Amino acid sequence: MIVAEPKPVEEIKKMLDGYDKVLMVGCGTCTTVCLTGGEREVDLMATAVRLMHKVEGKDIQIGQQTILRQCDWEYIDELQNVEDYQAIVSFACGAGIQGLARRFTNIPVMPGVNTNFIGFNEEYGLYSEQCKACGECILDKTGGICPVARCAKGLLNGPCGGTNNGKCEISSDKDCAWVLIYNQLEGQGKLDQFKQILAPKDYGKAGNIRMLDLRK
Amino acid sequence: MKSGVSNITSQSEAFEKWMVENPVKPPCTSACPVNADIQSFVSLVAQGRFRESLDAVRERCTLPGSLGRICHHPCEGECRRNDVEGAVNIRAIKRFAADICTDEPHYTPVPKTQGKRVAIVGGGPAGLTAAYDLAEDGFDVTIFEKNDACGGAIYVGVPKYRLPKNIVAWDVAAIASLGVDIKTNTTIGKDIQFDDIAKDYDAVLVAIGLSVSRNIPIPGHDAEGVLLALPFLKEANFNDNATVGKRVVVIGGGNVAFDVARSARRLGAEEVNLCCLECESEIPAFSWELEEAAEEGIKINPSWGPKEIKVKDDKVTGIVFKRCTRVFDENRMFNPAYDECELLEIDADNVIMAIGQGADMTGFTGTSLEVDGRGRITWDPATLKTNLPNVFACGEVVTGPGSAVAAVRNAHHAATAIERFLTTGKAEAVVMPEPIPIGKLPDFTIEAITRKEKNLVPMVEPAERVKSFAEVEAGFDIQTAIYEAQRCMNCSRGADIIPEKCAACLTCVRVCPFGAPYIAEARVANFSWESCQACGICAAECPGNAIQVAFNDDTKINEAIDAGTSGITVFGCQYAVPTVKNPASKATPAPPGVNMVRLMCTSRLDIQHLLRAIENGVDGVAVLACPDDKCRYRKDINWAEVRTERARRIIEAAGIGADRITFMGSPGSPEAFDEMMGEFKAKLNELGANPLSKVLVK
Ligand SMILES: Cc1cc2nc3c(=O)[nH]c(=O)nc-3n(C[C@H](O)[C@H](O)[C@H](O)COP(=O)(O)OP(=O)(O)OC[C@H]3O[C@@H](n4cnc5c(N)ncnc54)[C@H](O)[C@@H]3O)c2cc1C
Ligand code: SF4
Ligand code: SF4
Ligand code: SF4
Numbered sequence: 001m002i003v004a005e006p007k008p009v010e011e012i013k014k015m016l017d018g019y020d021k022v023l024m025v026g027c028g029t030c031t032t033v034c035l036t037g038g039e040r041e042v043d044l045m046a047t048a049v050r051l052m053h054k055v056e057g058k059d060i061q062i063g064q065q066t067i068l069r070q071c072d073w074e075y076i077d078e079l080q081n082v083e084d085y086q087a088i089v090s091f092a093c094g095a096g097i098q099g100l101a102r103r104f105t106n107i108p109v110m111p112g113v114n115t116n117f118i119g120f121n122e123e124y125g126l127y128s129e130q131c132k133a134c135g136e137c138i139l140d141k142t143g144g145i146c147p148v149a150r151c152a153k154g155l156l157n158g159p160c161g162g163t164n165n166g167k168c169e170i171s172s173d174k175d176c177a178w179v180l181i182y183n184q185l186e187g188q189g190k191l192d193q194f195k196q197i198l199a200p201k202d203y204g205k206a207g208n209i210r211m212l213d214l215r216k
Numbered sequence: 217m218k219s220g221v222s223n224i225t226s227q228s229e230a231f232e233k234w235m236v237e238n239p240v241k242p243p244c245t246s247a248c249p250v251n252a253d254i255q256s257f258v259s260l261v262a263q264g265r266f267r268e269s270l271d272a273v274r275e276r277c278t279l280p281g282s283l284g285r286i287c288h289h290p291c292e293g294e295c296r297r298n299d300v301e302g303a304v305n306i307r308a309i310k311r312f313a314a315d316i317c318t319d320e321p322h323y324t325p326v327p328k329t330q331g332k333r334v335a336i337v338g339g340g341p342a343g344l345t346a347a348y349d350l351a352e353d354g355f356d357v358t359i360f361e362k363n364d365a366c367g368g369a370i371y372v373g374v375p376k377y378r379l380p381k382n383i384v385a386w387d388v389a390a391i392a393s394l395g396v397d398i399k400t401n402t403t404i405g406k407d408i409q410f411d412d413i414a415k416d417y418d419a420v421l422v423a424i425g426l427s428v429s430r431n432i433p434i435p436g437h438d439a440e441g442v443l444l445a446l447p448f449l450k451e452a453n454f455n456d457n458a459t460v461g462k463r464v465v466v467i468g469g470g471n472v473a474f475d476v477a478r479s480a481r482r483l484g485a486e487e488v489n490l491c492c493l494e495c496e497s498e499i500p501a502f503s504w505e506l507e508e509a510a511e512e513g514i515k516i517n518p519s520w521g522p523k524e525i526k527v528k529d530d531k532v533t534g535i536v537f538k539r540c541t542r543v544f545d546e547n548r549m550f551n552p553a554y555d556e557c558e559l560l561e562i563d564a565d566n567v568i569m570a571i572g573q574g575a576d577m578t579g580f581t582g583t584s585l586e587v588d589g590r591g592r593i594t595w596d597p598a599t600l601k602t603n604l605p606n607v608f609a610c611g612e613v614v615t616g617p618g619s620a621v622a623a624v625r626n627a628h629h630a631a632t633a634i635e636r637f638l639t640t641g642k643a644e645a646v647v648m649p650e651p652i653p654i655g656k657l658p659d660f661t662i663e664a665i666t667r668k669e670k671n672l673v674p675m676v677e678p679a680e681r682v683k684s685f686a687e688v689e690a691g692f693d694i695q696t697a698i699y700e701a702q703r704c705m706n707c708s709r710g711a712d713i714i715p716e717k718c719a720a721c722l723t724c725v726r727v728c729p730f731g732a733p734y735i736a737e738a739r740v741a742n743f744s745w746e747s748c749q750a751c752g753i754c755a756a757e758c759p760g761n762a763i764q765v766a767f768n769d770d771t772k773i774n775e776a777i778d779a780g781t782s783g784i785t786v787f788g789c790q791y792a793v794p795t796v797k798n799p800a801s802k803a804t805p806a807p808p809g810v811n812m813v814r815l816m817c818t819s820r821l822d823i824q825h826l827l828r829a830i831e832n833g834v835d836g837v838a839v840l841a842c843p844d845d846k847c848r849y850r851k852d853i854n855w856a857e858v859r860t861e862r863a864r865r866i867i868e869a870a871g872i873g874a875d876r877i878t879f880m881g882s883p884g885s886p887e888a889f890d891e892m893m894g895e896f897k898a899k900l901n902e903l904g905a906n907p908l909s910k911v912l913v914k
Contacts, residue, residue, distance in 0.1 A: 010869050028760065033721040038759035044866075047827045052870040054831070055907045066760075124726040124757075 002030040002093040003119040003127040006041060007112060009048040015110040016049065016087060020059060023085040024112065025100065026066030027092035034127060036113050037091030039066040045089070045112060070096025076103050083107075117149075135205030141193060143184030148201075150177035156198040226639075227349040228632035231276070232649060238766070240745065241651035242707035244306060247294035249625040250276040251651055254291055254306055255706050261309050262701035263790050263814065267320060269313040277310065278345040278624055279387040281318075282370055284311025285379045285689065287621050288502055296707050299657050302670030304704045305692075312697040318386060325395030329354040332638045335417040336360070337404045340368020341620045342611025342627040343423035344391050349631035351394040355638065359396060360413070362403035368425050369612075370620055372450045373472070375479045377685045381453065405579015414584065414607055419634045422585070422593065422602065422609040423627065426573035426617060432467070436525025437569075441532030445476050445570035452479040452685070461565020463487045465535050467522050468570030469494045470617075474505040476570045477514045481682045489562050491517040493540045493552050508688070511678040521554050525567055534563040575613045598645035600626075600633040605643070608634055654708045654745050661730045661747040664850055671700045702791050702848070706816070709767035710748030711755060715740045717762035724754035724763060729850045751849040752820025756859065768816045777828050780811025782909065784893060784900070785829040787821050787856075788840035789847075790814035792882035807890050809897075817849050818842075818856035826863040826877055833909030836900045837877045838893075846882070873903050 016022055024042045031037025046062040053060040063085060067075045070092035082088070082104055090097040091112040101109040117129035132149045138156075139146060148154050152170045158178030162169030166179045185194050225233070234253070235241075244254045253272060260269035273280040277287070287307055295303035334350050336343045339361035347357045365371055367384040392398050404410050404424075414420050429444035431437050441461065445468070451458040464485040466477040469492025477490045490509070492499060496518045499506060510516065520537035527533065539558035545551040577591045586594040586603035594603045595614045602609050610630035611623040629646045637643045657665070674690040675681075681688050692700060711724070711732065718740040724733035725741065732747035733754060741762070755763040764770070777785060811834070815821060818841045829837045841847075841856045860879040868874035878896060883889035 008869070009866055013869075028719055032719040032759045035721075035723065035757075035759045038719065039717065039761045040759045043761070044823055044827075047824060047831070048866045048870065051827060051831060051867065051872065051908070055871045121722070124723060 001033055001119060001121065002095075002115060003034045003117050003129075004031050004036045004093050004113040004115045006036050006045075007114055009045060009052070012045060012089060012110070012112060013049055013052050016060070016089070019086040021061045021063075021084065021086045022049075022089060023063040023065065023079075023082060023087070024089045025070065025079065025091060026064070027070045027090070027096050028066055028068040031092055031096075031113060032066075033121070034119075035125060037093075039064075042066060042091055042112075045091075070099045072099075073103070076100060133206065134201060134203075135210070136201050138198065138201070141196070141198060143181045143188065143190075143193075145177055145181045145184060147177045147181065150175075150180075156201065226353045226632075226635050227275075228628070228635060228648075231628075235649040235651060238708075239649060239652050240654055240708050243294040243296060243653040244291040244304075244707075246651045246653035247290045248276075249290070249619070249621045250628060252276040252291075255704055255709065257313060258304065258306065258309050258701045258704045259706065259790070261313055261697055262704065264698060266313055266316045270317045270320075273310050273313055274348075274390065276624075276628070277621070278348045278391065279341060279370075279384075279620075280310055281314035281383040281387045282341075282367070282379055283621060283624075284308070284314050285383065286370065286374055288619050294653070296654075296657050297670075297703060297705060300662055300665050301667050305671055305673065305700050308671075308673045308692050309697060309701050312692045314383075314386075315691045316694070316697075322390045322393035325393070326351055326354060328356040328395065330356070330638065332356065332418040333358070333416075334419045334421065334634060334638075335413045336421045336423060337410075337413070338368065338423040338425055338611070338613070339363075339366030339388070339398060339400070340423060340425045340611060340623065341370060342425070342623040342630070343368070343421065344388065345624045345627035346421050346423065346610065346631040346634070347396045348391045348394065349628060350634060351391070351396045353631075353635050355635075357396045358417075359398045360402045360404050360408065361398065361400045362406075364400050366398060366400065369427075372453060373446055373475070375449060375475050375482075375685065376453055377478070377482065377681070377688050378475070380687050403579060405583075410580055410583045410585060414604060418606065419638055420604075420607045421630055421634060422580075422607065422613065423611040423630075424575060425612045425623075426575050428574050428576045429569060430572045430574055431569050432522055432571060434522050434524055436527045436532070436535075439525060439527040439532050440530050441564075441566050442525060443566055443568045445472050445568060446573065448476060448568055449479060452483060458483055460485050463562075463564045464489070464566045464568060465562050465564040466490045466568045466570055467535075468492055468572075469499045469501060469518070470570065470572070471501045471505055472573075473570035474501045474509050474514075476568050478509055478512055478682075479685075480566070480568065481512050481514060482685055485566075488514045489517055489564075490514055491520040491522070491537055491560075491562075493519070493521050493543045495519045495543075498543060508675075508678075512682050513678075517560070520560055521552060523556075523559065526561070532564055532567055534561055535567050536561045573617060598647075599643050600630045600646065601643050606637070608637075656746065658731070658744070658747055661732070661749075664730050665705070665749070666848055666850055668699075668703045668848075670703070671696050698791075706750045706767055708745050710745055710750040710765060711743040711752075712764050712766060713741050713743060714762045714764065717760040718758075719760050719762075721759060723757050723759060727753050727757050727853075729753070729852075749849060751817045751851075752815065753817075753849070753851065753855055756820055756822040756855065765816070765820065768820050770822075773813065773815065773820075773825060774828065776811075776813040777825060778832060780813075780829060780834050781832050782834060783809030783811065784836045784838060784896060785811045785813060785832075785834045786838045786840060786893075787813045787815060787818060787825065787829075788882065789817050789842050791848075792818075792840045792842050807893050810893055817847070819849060819851060821856050821859055823859045823863045823866070826860065827866065830863075830867055830872060830876065830906065831908060833906055835876065835903075835906050835909075836896055838896055839877070839879045840882045841879065842882045872907055875899065875903060876906065 026039050026042040027037050042064050069075045088109045089112040090100045093115040097111050118131040119127040120130050163176040168174040168176045257269045257272040277283045289307040291306045292303040333356045336359045339359045350357050366388045371384045429446040460480050460483040464480040477488050519540045521540040523536045523538045525535050537560040539555040541553045543552050595609050600608045610626045632646045676688050720739045730747045732744050736742035750767045752765045755765045839860050864874040864877050
């Protein structure tokens with residue numbers, strides 16, 4: 001799932017300077033699940049922004065709508081009376097924010113969240129990055145543990161000299177991905193895989209302006 | 217109800233609505249013969265709102281003081297807390313609500329808006345209950361009672377060591393205060409003829425109970441010294457000079473027999489033998505009656521049938537019993553068998569017959585009311601009607617002997633039948649919805665529930681008890697009652713899903729301490745009401761706003777928040793703030809300038825709630841949280857504190873000042889609460905007015 005974090009309310013408030021009719025749009029999928037952009041957060045941010053305006057003696061009208069996904073045209077089209085607003089704040093990931101910006105070209109669309117990574121829900125409110133969307137998955141060779149995303153240096157052949165009793169040199173509370181890989185492969189009796197050198201990846205596949213056409 | 221506008225909804229309609237709207241009820245309510253809203257009145261005591269609790273009790277348990285003492289409380293047997301560490305002491309809480317309010321005024325008369333008159337014959341629990349309901353419904357009700365006071369068997373029969381007579385009088389006075397006309401010392405059939413009232417009143421209810429004790433026609437049964445249970449108990453209750461012989465034998469194994477035996481002890485009998493047909497395990501009296509009687513030195517002799525009473529000079533000298541080998545036959549019919557070879561002779565000065573009661577139909581023979589050869593009124597249990605179109609009957613006279621609360625249940629039905637008959641002209645079967653009890657607590661939920669030991673009702677020592685007719689059971693004091701009431705788990709008032717909003721994110725599943733939420737087949741969350749404790753943690757965390765908690769829904773919470781527009785708004789666990797400064801007060805006492813918002817638990821608190829209060833313009837908001845070891849809900853995160861912190865950050869960013877919202881521990885006493893509020897106010901004075909209101913309450 002895509003993981004995002006709430007933006008500080010001051011930042012959102014600043015983006016909205018000069019507008020007095022604003023629509024806040026929640027997303028019912030990833031950002032709801034990571035507690036950042038669902039109906040509850042939209043409610044909260046709307047209240048917070050309204051309060052800040054009131055304190056300044058200003059009036060602001062904030063509409064609130066939450067749709068199932070902001071990365072699909074059909075769901076975006078469920079939004080109502082969008083034209084009535086001067087600005088939109090989207091609480092979806094970057095894809096969804098841009099979905100709105102592409103659909104409502106004459107209305108400024110602002111991000112309500114910072115999109116962080118593709119992650120795993122460890123437990124309530126705790127998420128970990130797992131995947132860099134590199135376009136060339138090697139998890140078959142690394143015991144199902146991604147060194148691109150989980151090794152601080154993204155090494156394809158590790159560990160480096162900074163490995164420290166299973167932890168990474170950058171921080172004692174971060175696991176060394178290569179030790180995890182070693183242990184996993186050892187458990188599977190496949191340490192021979194560990195000894196094979198991985199060839200450099202084609203980072204072109206992780207380049208910008210990617211499109212995927214499954215129809216071809 | 218009791219508002220004077222009760223003709224808008226009748227008592228039965230209100231009850232039916234409550235049942236139908238949410239048919240799933242806690243097992244205590246399901247087990248209660250009148251389906252009382254137990255958790256509501258218990259929770260009001262838990263909050264220190266005693267008068268409101270009493271009024272809630274009375275809606276279904278029309279005689280709170282009396283039933284709070286003598287009800288056999290089947291509710292407690294089913295209480296889900298039995299599986300944790302012991303049932304909530306519901307009966308004692310009910311009694312407490314009545315006792316703490318004894319000096320409170322009763323009600324104001326309900327306007328008689330229906331323009332119809334109802335006569336009730338018999339002022340026992342059944343007649344009184346019907347009078348209560350019908351008066352509430354706006355009818356003009358008159359009770360005709362042959363005794364000098366109402367109460368029926370609980371007034372004349374139940375000994376005063378279990379139920380002091382002033383308590384019965386207090387219960388009766390409450391019902392009279394609704395505008396019920398009570399004519400005591402008035403026997404129908406003697407002072408007033410039945411056919412006359414049947415003609416003069418729009419409807420008549422016969423609720424004359426079972427007021428004659430039966431005798432057993434064995435040799436010697438009419439000798440001097442042979443007494444009958446009810447007259448004996450009446451003497452014991454009302455004649456301060458009543459006496460009894462030193463050696464007494466009581467025949468019978470029901471509750472009445474035990475009342476007789478224990479009263480005889482108190483009147484001075486030194487040797488009291490209670491003999492009954494039933495074997496030990498079949499004795500019909502309640503188990504606690506057996507225990508308390510044994511403690512008082514009464515000898516219980518099971519499996520003996522009376523054979524003959526020994527008489528000398530017309531006076532009782534003893535009684536002979538034969539061994540009873542069975543009471544019921546293969547068809548479960550009462551059909552005792554004896555072994556005459558095995559006999560037991562007991563010397564006695566008095567033999568008291570406590571083998572059952574029958575109706576006294578003398579006032580009704582030869583009237584238009586149909587009574588069969590065995591003295592039973594022709595009666596349809598479904599419509600509660602007799603042979604006459606406007607005459608109904610209820611209570612023990614038609615149902616046979618049972619408990620007081622069963623008579624009360626039957627009377628609620630009778631009142632419903634009469635109300636419908638008088639408003640629609642029809643007399644149809646009264647069918648009341650039956651509650652669906654929620655199931656038992658699953659083991660993993662029991663594990664997670666914080667233990668809170670049960671309080672027993674204090675009893676006078678047996679040696680002291682037998683010396684007088686003083687009440688044997690003491691009530692709870694305020695602190696114990698509140699503690700005990702707080703043990704209730706508010707079963708079945710928990711979380712519910714709004715499916716279209718659920719993102720199946722698992723947040724609820726993860727934050728619930730009791731394992732109640734689960735992702736159901738349709739990939740939306742669902743909640744096991746068996747497990748849910750209604751704490752509300754999940755509702756305030758759900759990112760989709762997909763959860764409602766029946767007991768603490770947002771509409772109700774927001775209403776309470778909006779009551780505060782200046783001063784301080786306080787959010788607290790509904791039990792955190794002691795409110796017992798004015799015990800019987802209806803109002804929720806809070807220091808002036810303080811608006812209280814009571815939550816099931818502060819874990820229900822939503823950041824939005826805090827901001828809403830600030831936006832309403834209050835100077836400050838305080839969150840009172842119970843210390844962790846006092847919290848009824850086990851939780852890994854102090855939710856209220858985390859949410860308070862985020863709200864503080866938001867209002868700080870808005871320039872309102874973080875310190876307007878504060879997180880405090882719960883005060884131990886009303887005085888401590890006042891002090892905390894005083895200190896907070898001083899701090900707020902320094903901060904000046906909330907920029908959103910510009911007016912500071914000093
Ligand atoms: C000794 C004893 C102990 C009991 N203990 C308990 C207990 O601990 N717990 C419990 O739940 N139940 C107990 N019961 C049962 C309980 O008292 C009855 O279930 C209940 O009183 C029945 O109510 P009722 O209104 O149908 O009849 P009653 O209570 O008998 O009331 C009938 C009323 O009608 C009046 N009446 C009769 N004829 C006429 C007439 N012709 N004109 C005018 N008035 C008339 C009578 O005086 C009486 O007041 C006990 C009963 C007895 C006798
Ligand atoms: S815990 Fe409360 S609501 Fe639940 S069964 Fe017991 S008394 Fe009733
Ligand atoms: S927390 Fe809310 S959205 Fe998430 S699974 Fe539970 S009910 Fe559904
Ligand atoms: S209200 Fe409390 S007990 Fe009920 S499901 Fe939610 S978190 Fe669990």
